[in-house]
Amino acid sequence: MRKRFRFVISRTLKKALMSNQVNIRALAEELNLSIGTISKALNDSHEISAKTKARVLDLVSQRNYIPNAYASNLRKRKSNTIAVVMPDVADSFFSVAIKGIEQVAQTKGYHVLIYLTYESYEKEQAILKEIISGRVDGVLVSVACETSGLLHFQTVKEKNIPIVFFDRSVDLDTTKIVTNDYHSSYAATEHLIKKGCSNIKYLSVSSSIYFSINNNRMEGCRQALKDNNLASGESAILQCSNDATENYHLLKDLLSASERPDGLILSVEKLILPLYKVCDELQLSIPDTIKPVCFTNLKTAPILSPSLTTIEQPAYEIGETAANMLFKALGKRPVPLKDETIQIPSKLIIRNSTCREAMAC
Amino acid sequence: MRKRFRFVISRTLKKALMSNQVNIRALAEELNLSIGTISKALNDSHEISAKTKARVLDLVSQRNYIPNAYASNLRKRKSNTIAVVMPDVADSFFSVAIKGIEQVAQTKGYHVLIYLTYESYEKEQAILKEIISGRVDGVLVSVACETSGLLHFQTVKEKNIPIVFFDRSVDLDTTKIVTNDYHSSYAATEHLIKKGCSNIKYLSVSSSIYFSINNNRMEGCRQALKDNNLASGESAILQCSNDATENYHLLKDLLSASERPDGLILSVEKLILPLYKVCDELQLSIPDTIKPVCFTNLKTAPILSPSLTTIEQPAYEIGETAANMLFKALGKRPVPLKDETIQIPSKLIIRNSTCREAMAC
DNA sequence: CTGTTAGCGCATTCAC
DNA sequence: GTGAATGCGCTAACAG
Numbered sequence: 001m002r003k004r005f006r007f008v009i010s011r012t013l014k015k016a017l018m019s020n021q022v023n024i025r026a027l028a029e030e031l032n033l034s035i036g037t038i039s040k041a042l043n044d045s046h047e048i049s050a051k052t053k054a055r056v057l058d059l060v061s062q063r064n065y066i067p068n069a070y071a072s073n074l075r076k077r078k079s080n081t082i083a084v085v086m087p088d089v090a091d092s093f094f095s096v097a098i099k100g101i102e103q104v105a106q107t108k109g110y111h112v113l114i115y116l117t118y119e120s121y122e123k124e125q126a127i128l129k130e131i132i133s134g135r136v137d138g139v140l141v142s143v144a145c146e147t148s149g150l151l152h153f154q155t156v157k158e159k160n161i162p163i164v165f166f167d168r169s170v171d172l173d174t175t176k177i178v179t180n181d182y183h184s185s186y187a188a189t190e191h192l193i194k195k196g197c198s199n200i201k202y203l204s205v206s207s208s209i210y211f212s213i214n215n216n217r218m219e220g221c222r223q224a225l226k227d228n229n230l231a232s233g234e235s236a237i238l239q240c241s242n243d244a245t246e247n248y249h250l251l252k253d254l255l256s257a258s259e260r261p262d263g264l265i266l267s268v269e270k271l272i273l274p275l276y277k278v279c280d281e282l283q284l285s286i287p288d289t290i291k292p293v294c295f296t297n298l299k300t301a302p303i304l305s306p307s308l309t310t311i312e313q314p315a316y317e318i319g320e321t322a323a324n325m326l327f328k329a330l331g332k333r334p335v336p337l338k339d340e341t342i343q344i345p346s347k348l349i350i351r352n353s354t355c356r357e358a359m360a361c
Numbered sequence: 362m363r364k365r366f367r368f369v370i371s372r373t374l375k376k377a378l379m380s381n382q383v384n385i386r387a388l389a390e391e392l393n394l395s396i397g398t399i400s401k402a403l404n405d406s407h408e409i410s411a412k413t414k415a416r417v418l419d420l421v422s423q424r425n426y427i428p429n430a431y432a433s434n435l436r437k438r439k440s441n442t443i444a445v446v447m448p449d450v451a452d453s454f455f456s457v458a459i460k461g462i463e464q465v466a467q468t469k470g471y472h473v474l475i476y477l478t479y480e481s482y483e484k485e486q487a488i489l490k491e492i493i494s495g496r497v498d499g500v501l502v503s504v505a506c507e508t509s510g511l512l513h514f515q516t517v518k519e520k521n522i523p524i525v526f527f528d529r530s531v532d533l534d535t536t537k538i539v540t541n542d543y544h545s546s547y548a549a550t551e552h553l554i555k556k557g558c559s560n561i562k563y564l565s566v567s568s569s570i571y572f573s574i575n576n577n578r579m580e581g582c583r584q585a586l587k588d589n590n591l592a593s594g595e596s597a598i599l600q601c602s603n604d605a606t607e608n609y610h611l612l613k614d615l616l617s618a619s620e621r622p623d624g625l626i627l628s629v630e631k632l633i634l635p636l637y638k639v640c641d642e643l644q645l646s647i648p649d650t651i652k653p654v655c656f657t658n659l660k661t662a663p664i665l666s667p668s669l670t671t672i673e674q675p676a677y678e679i680g681e682t683a684a685n686m687l688f689k690a691l692g693k694r695p696v697p698l699k700d701e702t703i704q705i706p707s708k709l710i711i712r713n714s715t716c717r718e719a720m721a722c
Numbered sequence: 723c724t725g726t727t728a729g730c731g732c733a734t735t736c737a738c
Numbered sequence: 739g740t741g742a743a744t745g746c747g748c749t750a751a752c753a754g
Contacts, residue, residue, distance in 0.1 A: 023730095025732095035731090036733080049739060068494060068732070071731035072731080074432050074435055075732050076746085090460045094456075099451045106477070113475075130427070130472075134430055159425075394725090395725045396749095398723090401749090401750095408723060413724085435747085436729085436730050437730085
C-alpha cells in the first residue's frame, strides 16, 4: 500500500479546503500521483506520459484548478506582471496608451498593474519603492510633472528591474518612447505658412517635465519660421500659464492687438478652450481669420471645430512600442535595454471641411 | 560563538545576491539576529525592542530592502491586490472610473491589476479564469457587451473571491453600483418640457448589455412624457444602430420630416456627432430649433456646444463606491457583499450660455 | 524580548 | 516515467 503520511490533513490545509481552494496537493492525492508529477504534467513536461497528462488535465478542468500564482512566482522568480506608472488616466493620451500596453501584455501573457501618481513626486517615489518588492518583472513609466530627481528610478534599475519610459522621460540610461515633436511642429508650421499665414505664434507652456517636449515643439516651429524667412525670435512665442483664466486674458490681449496673428500653434490641448472663447467674443472666424493647429488627442476635436487642424500623438503606438521594448528585455533571452530614444511619428490631421465629418465618437 | 550552519550560502542564494536581491536572511546574517526577529521588526510587532527595530530599519533603508511581495502573499494568503475588468479604457467613463478605483486602492494600500475585455465574452472568460489563481483578493467588473452567461462570474464567487459590478452588471447575487438612469432621464425630459418642447424623441440604442441601462433611460423618458400628457408610445422612440453613417441617415430623415421633433434625448454619446452634422446641413439651430440632452461624459461637450445639456454619469463616484464596497468585503472583519444595487445620481448639466465657458480642459 | 520550527503552494533536481 | 526531497522568502505559533 502507498505511503500516505504526507497527506495528513493539517489545520491550514483544512482551512484551504473549506474555502474551496484546490491545490496541487489535493489533485495529487485524488489521482494517487505525486505532487511533482502533477506539476510536471501541468507544465507539459516531456517526461510525463500522455495518459497521465490527460488524467491530470481532466481533473484540473473538473475542479476548476488554477495554480497559485504567488507560489509559482516565488519559485520561478518571475511574476509575469509589469507595472505602469503614469500621472493620470482620465486623459485621452494616457488612457489610449494604457490600452496599447494592455493589449500587448495580454498577448504575451502578462498582467498589468496600474499606478497613478497624480503628478506628485512623492507618490511616484512611494510607488516605485513598492515596485522593487519583486511584484513585477518590469516597469513602464511616464514621469510626473512635479518629479525633480531620478534616484527612485535608479534604484529600480539597480535591482535589475527593466524600466522603459514613454512620453515623458528623465535622463536615465534606458529606452524611451516619445513622439517626434520637433518634426510635427515643423510640419504644422509649414502647413500654416502654405495656407498663407504670415504672422504665426507659438503658444508655449512651462513645466519642468514638459520642458523638453515643449522645447522640441517650440524649436520645430521656430526653425520652420526661420527657413521661410519669417520672424522666429522671441516675438513668435507667447508664454502661457497653467491657469485657464489667465490664458484667456493673454489670448484676448494677443488677438485684440493690431498685429493680430493669423496662425497659431497650440502646444497643449488645454489652450483650445480659452482660444475658442476669445474667438467667439471677438467674432474672429476659425479658420478664416485665425488658423490654429493644436497638439491634442481629443477625440472630440473634429466635433469641436470641423476645421481645427490637430497634431495627434500616437498614444496607442507609444504604449504598444514601450510594452514591446520592455517585453524584449524580459524574454528568455533578455535583450538589455539600450539608452535610446525611439520616436513614433505624430499625425498632422488637416481639417478643412466646413461641415462636421461623420465619425464614430 | 554563534551557530552559523544555517547561513551556508546555497547556489540559489548566491544567484540572488548577484542579482542584487536583498532578502530577510541577508539582513538577519548581517545583524546577527534571527530571521523571525527581522520579520517581526519589519511588521512593527510589539514584542521587539525599540533598539532592535531601529537597527533593523536602519539596515533596511541602507540596503533598500523591500520584503518580497509574493513570499509574503503566499504565506499570508492575502495579496492586497484587486483586479478591475472592463470593456475598454480609451473612453471617458471607464478611464474616470478607474481613477476613482485607483485612488481608493492607493489609500487602502491595495494594488490594482487592470484587464480589458474589448467587449469580448471569450476574453472576459479567460480573464476571470486567471483571476482565480489567487492573484487577487477581489474583483471589480463592468461586463462586456458580448457576454451572454455568468458562469465565469459564478466560479469566482464560489472560490470566495468577492466580486462587485459597476455600471454594467449581470444577474449575480452580489453588489452592483450603477447610475439612476430612470430618474435622470425623467428629469431631463421634464427639463425639455419646461423649456417648451412638445415633440420629444428618445434616441435609443440596442445591445444586449445595454438592454437594462437603455431600458431605464427609455422608461424614464416615457413616464415623464406620460405624466405631462405628451405622446409616449412607440412614436416617441427612434431606434438607432451601432453604425454612425446609418444613424446619420436616420437622423436626417427624422429632422427633415414635417413633424420635426423639438427636443431629443440621446441615450449614448456617439449620437452627438451625427446629430450635429445633420443640424449643420439642415441649418437647424441648437438649441433654438432643436434642444438635445445627451447622456455623456465627454469633457469636451461644453466646448462642442455651449448650450448642449448633458447628463453626466458620476464615473469617479461609481468607481470609488465600487472599490469601497469591495474593500469592506476584504476587511479584517469581512462584510459579506449583499445582493443590492446602489444608485449614484447622475448630474443633469444645463447649459444655456451662448458663449463658451472657460474651464480647464 | 528573541530564536526555533513548520509550513504557504509550487518547481526542480536527483534517485529509482 | 514517476516519486522524494529541497527550498523560493516570508510569517506565525510556540518555546525559551
